[in-house]
Amino acid sequence: MNTANTLPSELAADRFARRVTARLTSGTDDLPYDISERLRAARMQALAKRKVVVPVRRAAPAVMHSGSTAVLGGGNERGGWWSALVSAVPVMALLVGLVVINAAQDEQGNNEVAEVDAALLTDELPPAAYSDPGFVQFLKTTHTSN
Known part of the structure; x- marks a missing residue:
């Protein structure tokens, strides 16, 4: 052996x-x-x-076609650190994309809150009027009478 x-x-x-x-x-x-x-x-x-x-099977380092699909061959299974690095690149790109999307959504939410705050502060009514239950009733009655 x-x-x-x-x-x-x-x-x-x-x-x-x-x-x-x-x-x-x-x-x-x-x-x-x-x-x-x-x-x-x-x-x-x-x-x-x-x-x-039993013959040892190895992956072909090429693109093989099977009907309407394409299959990628891997070549040498023991590529070392270089193949590990290359296979980690898409995962890292995905993580960076998720972080960027999260930051953009946070900023968009902050901008919406800032617009509401600016509208409240520049309005003729004081902000305390919006929390008054009588004012809410006033808005409901004036809205239905118009």
Whole structure:
């Protein structure tokens, strides 16, 4: 086995398989000949299937078309810090956009409050008149009589 290209999970699975094989082999001494031969044949079949090499799939560094959709290929999975930085740029742009939108909405709300305050202060009535319940009733009656 080439340990340079194997993953730790593959190494652990291989160690587990070797332990199970050793345990099963130690228990075959007491079995009859026909059962031990069937077990040996099954073991040979399992080993023949295990030796099948599965090709490593890698993403293509290109744009692939599938009908009316386009799929981006990633290329090398281990791009390092540069690919992490490039993938973080859209997230940062989104966050900056949200902050700008929030600031613009806050300023718009402040401008609306300032316009209402300016209208109250430049009006002929004092601001206390607007909180008077009698004035509210006066506005309702004059509005309906006009």
